[in-house]
Amino acid sequence: MDMTPSPRTPPAGGVSPAADPAAAGAEPLLRLRGISKHFGAVQALYGVDLDLPAAQVTALCGDNGAGKSVLTKTIAGISQPDAGEMFWEGRRVHIRNANDSAALGIETVYQDLALADNLDIVQNMFLGRERLSHALLDEDSMERAAAETLASLRVTTVRSIRQPVATLSGGQRQAVAVAKAVMWNSKLVMLDEPTAALGVAQTRMVLDLIRRLKSHGLAVMVISHNLNDVFQVADRIAVLRLGRMVAQGALSAFDRQSVVDYMTTGTSSREPVTAGGERG
Amino acid sequence: MDPTQHAAETPVRDEPEPDESPDLTLAVVEVPAAIVARSLGQYLQAWWASVKSGDAGVLPVAIALIAVTVVFTIVSPNNVFLSPVNLVNLFDQSAVFIMLAIGEGFVLLLGEIDLSIGYVGAIGGIVAGLLVQPSPNWPWWLAIIAALVVCGAIGAIQGLIVTKLGIPSFVVTLAGYLFWFGVMIAILGTSGGVGVNSTVIDGQVALHGIVYSYIDPVIAWIGLVVIVALLGGAMWLRDAGRRRSGLVAPPVGLTIAKIVAVAVAGIAVVAICNIDRGKFLPIVGVPWVVPLVLIVLGAWTMLLERTQFGRHMYAVGGNPEASRRAGINVSRVRTLGFVLCSGTSGIAGIIYLSQLGGLTTNINGGQLVLYAVAAAVIGGTSLFGGRGRAIHGLLGGLVIGAIYNGLYLLGLPIQWQLIVTGLVLLAAVSVDSLSRRRAGGSLVRA
Numbered sequence: 001m002d003m004t005p006s007p008r009t010p011p012a013g014g015v016s017p018a019a020d021p022a023a024a025g026a027e028p029l030l031r032l033r034g035i036s037k038h039f040g041a042v043q044a045l046y047g048v049d050l051d052l053p054a055a056q057v058t059a060l061c062g063d064n065g066a067g068k069s070v071l072t073k074t075i076a077g078i079s080q081p082d083a084g085e086m087f088w089e090g091r092r093v094h095i096r097n098a099n100d101s102a103a104l105g106i107e108t109v110y111q112d113l114a115l116a117d118n119l120d121i122v123q124n125m126f127l128g129r130e131r132l133s134h135a136l137l138d139e140d141s142m143e144r145a146a147a148e149t150l151a152s153l154r155v156t157t158v159r160s161i162r163q164p165v166a167t168l169s170g171g172q173r174q175a176v177a178v179a180k181a182v183m184w185n186s187k188l189v190m191l192d193e194p195t196a197a198l199g200v201a202q203t204r205m206v207l208d209l210i211r212r213l214k215s216h217g218l219a220v221m222v223i224s225h226n227l228n229d230v231f232q233v234a235d236r237i238a239v240l241r242l243g244r245m246v247a248q249g250a251l252s253a254f255d256r257q258s259v260v261d262y263m264t265t266g267t268s269s270r271e272p273v274t275a276g277g278e279r280g
Numbered sequence: 281m282d283p284t285q286h287a288a289e290t291p292v293r294d295e296p297e298p299d300e301s302p303d304l305t306l307a308v309v310e311v312p313a314a315i316v317a318r319s320l321g322q323y324l325q326a327w328w329a330s331v332k333s334g335d336a337g338v339l340p341v342a343i344a345l346i347a348v349t350v351v352f353t354i355v356s357p358n359n360v361f362l363s364p365v366n367l368v369n370l371f372d373q374s375a376v377f378i379m380l381a382i383g384e385g386f387v388l389l390l391g392e393i394d395l396s397i398g399y400v401g402a403i404g405g406i407v408a409g410l411l412v413q414p415s416p417n418w419p420w421w422l423a424i425i426a427a428l429v430v431c432g433a434i435g436a437i438q439g440l441i442v443t444k445l446g447i448p449s450f451v452v453t454l455a456g457y458l459f460w461f462g463v464m465i466a467i468l469g470t471s472g473g474v475g476v477n478s479t480v481i482d483g484q485v486a487l488h489g490i491v492y493s494y495i496d497p498v499i500a501w502i503g504l505v506v507i508v509a510l511l512g513g514a515m516w517l518r519d520a521g522r523r524r525s526g527l528v529a530p531p532v533g534l535t536i537a538k539i540v541a542v543a544v545a546g547i548a549v550v551a552i553c554n555i556d557r558g559k560f561l562p563i564v565g566v567p568w569v570v571p572l573v574l575i576v577l578g579a580w581t582m583l584l585e586r587t588q589f590g591r592h593m594y595a596v597g598g599n600p601e602a603s604r605r606a607g608i609n610v611s612r613v614r615t616l617g618f619v620l621c622s623g624t625s626g627i628a629g630i631i632y633l634s635q636l637g638g639l640t641t642n643i644n645g646g647q648l649v650l651y652a653v654a655a656a657v658i659g660g661t662s663l664f665g666g667r668g669r670a671i672h673g674l675l676g677g678l679v680i681g682a683i684y685n686g687l688y689l690l691g692l693p694i695q696w697q698l699i700v701t702g703l704v705l706l707a708a709v710s711v712d713s714l715s716r717r718r719a720g721g722s723l724v725r726a
Contacts, residue, residue: 098607114605116598118666119591127595128606136586143527162315162528 027090028053029219030075030106030188035084037070044070047084048245050238052188057210057220059230062240063263068223071240072190075221076108077101104188107181111192113173115180117166121158122146124165125180149179153212157205171202178209188219195229207233227256241266320533340711341659341675348679352686361686365557368567371549372491374681375569376632380652381659381680382580382673383624388656389584389597390617391665392449396438396456397625397652398645403464404431404626405633409474410467412483420486428626434460435622439615449618457645465641475638490572490634494565497554503571504546512539569631573674576627580620580670593617598666625652647701654705655680657712664712680704
């Protein structure tokens with residue numbers, strides 16, 4: 001693997017990372033090519049390539065400062081790349097702000113979940129997109145839709161859909177945040193450290209939830225430090241190190257040690273994996 | 281949790297997966313009783329459990345009202361506190377505190393505070409009073425609109441300074457407190473006051489009559505029946521409809537209890553006001569200020585609890601960052617909160633003008649604003665944002681009005697009134713803080 005930061009030209013549209021079965025087969029839902037981003041003198045991303053196929057869980061791994069957050073924010077439209085291209089369902093797109101990403105069907109569940117504790121589950125799920133009828137809130141319709149979404153995700157442990165989010169446990173809060181994200185016909189859901197603050201039972205609940213998203217045909221990107229979770233739930237793994245995509249491929253191409261190696265050194269002496277990003 | 285209950289209460293009724301382990305982590309706050317109880321008995325049980333866990337709900341304000349009433353009835357000369365004439369007087373005085381508390385509630389809900397509304401409200405009253413003087417002799421309704429526009433504009437200025445410059449509302453409105461005090465004195469000029477009386481000029485008669493003209497007893501009873509029927513009918517239809525379609529709804533008994541409570545309170549007020557309270561000539565009837573307060577209460581309750589803007593106010597008060605990410609214009613919501621606060625305080629100022637027959641530079645805007653904050657917090661609004669309803673201003677305003685009235689009846693000198701006010705404010709805020717701490721730092725209280 002070429003680790004020198006070579007000036008690169010964006011690859012032609014049709015080039016797909018060889019030996020990456022997910023990308024080689026069908027066009028992935030979202031394809032990033034050569035995404036670069038710098039903040040002042042600090043280069044955060046160097047020509048990152050990433051594929052997020054539908055109905056698959058892609059785990060984005062990397063140490064602190066590897067660029068996971070910047071990459072996520074770029075996809076979410078919160079931060080703009082300096083260079084590179086994004087293809088959504090094969091079509092080139094420019095995601096300039098959060099509204100653009102929402103319009104495409106991209107939703108992000110941040111680590112802090114962005115829930116208002118004083119509002120109930122329905123109110124949180126519809127926050128900012130309330131349904132109205134005759135200029136007043138249409139509570140009945142919102143409650144029905146929220147109940148349907150929660151049922152489809154098998155979130156059954158909450159006592160009442162009208163209880164304030166402050167009364168929920170950590171796992172339930174995560175479930176509500178995920179349900180909020182998938183309510184809007186979203187096609188790609190990005191989860192930032194979804195299990196970081198959870199106990200064993202709750203972690204299992206959230207991982208089940210991620211599998212259900214996948215079975216609903218959504219593309220899921222999970223940012224996680226926790227390799228246990230990654231190996232339980234992911235179909236594909238992408239490893240960032242110091243702003244470079246050092247490895248990307250099917251789960252079967254990795255084991256725990258190789259992921260750790262990629263995260264810490266950028267290479268692995270174990271199973272050969274074709275890096276999706278650095279084809280220098 | 282009783283597993284059979286769980287199945288009945290959860291609207292989501294999928295078969296639980298065999299591998300799905302129950303979420304054993306206890307949440308830090310009790311689930312509000314009204315949404316999980318299926319009967320009034322269960323509701324009371326659940327309510328008592330949440331009271332014991334530190335979530336006091338309306339209990340403090342109910343206890344405060346009863347305690348204040350009992351104490352002042354006993355200690356007031358000839359038990360005059362509970363006499364019809366004094367109770368009507370108490371409604372009039374409370375109306376000012378209620379309006380200020382409802383106004384303050386808007387900014388407290390956002391996690392902000394407005395220390396200027398005592399003098400801003402006074403400016404509202406003074407503007408209305410000046411506009412119904414022989415010159416320019418505006419009609420009363422135009423004078424009121426002008427006063428509210430002025431107050432709303434003041435709120436907009438302060439709100440924009442808070443949101444656009446990022447200066448804490450405490451500082452901005454403390455500056456506003458002094459600034460508008462000065463402006464008020466400047467407006468009043470050398471005369472030092474503005475008066476309205478019940479003779480000659482139509483506009484003055486109308487403003488004076490807010491407190492000192494009364495609704496015909498028969499019409500008051502008819503009005504009460506209509507209001508209770510409409511409100512009770514709406515509550516009943518809404519809850520029954522939700523119950524029928526399997527949505528979360530309070531138990532039947534609770535809906536009935538609420539309607540009965542509204543009816544009883546209404547009957548009590550109308551009955552008290554319809555007892556002859558005149559010394560020489562008969563005086564009967566509900567003062568117009570009572571329906572005025574109820575209209576404002578109803579309008580602001582609708583705004584807060586049934587509109588998208590109201591929902592966004594709660595969201596911004598609960599989690600501004602989440603609101604921003606949800607696409608809510610947080611600055612706009614905050615600024616409008618200050619506008620609503622100042623505008624409502626303008627209504628308080630006009631009622632005060634009517635009650636006193638005029639306003640002078642002696643008005644104590646500092647004490648008024650502290651009464652307003654105390655009333656809102658006693659009523660159940662949190663000082664820390666995210667929790668509060670318009671009705672809290674009404675309940676707390678009644679408590680503060682009763683204390684103010686009772687101390688006056690006792691003829692206590694001003695120093696004792698100040699000391700008691702300070703203690704009441706401290707007690708109210710302590711209850712708020714304690715309930716938050718025991719509830720695990722949460723913002724929620726039913």
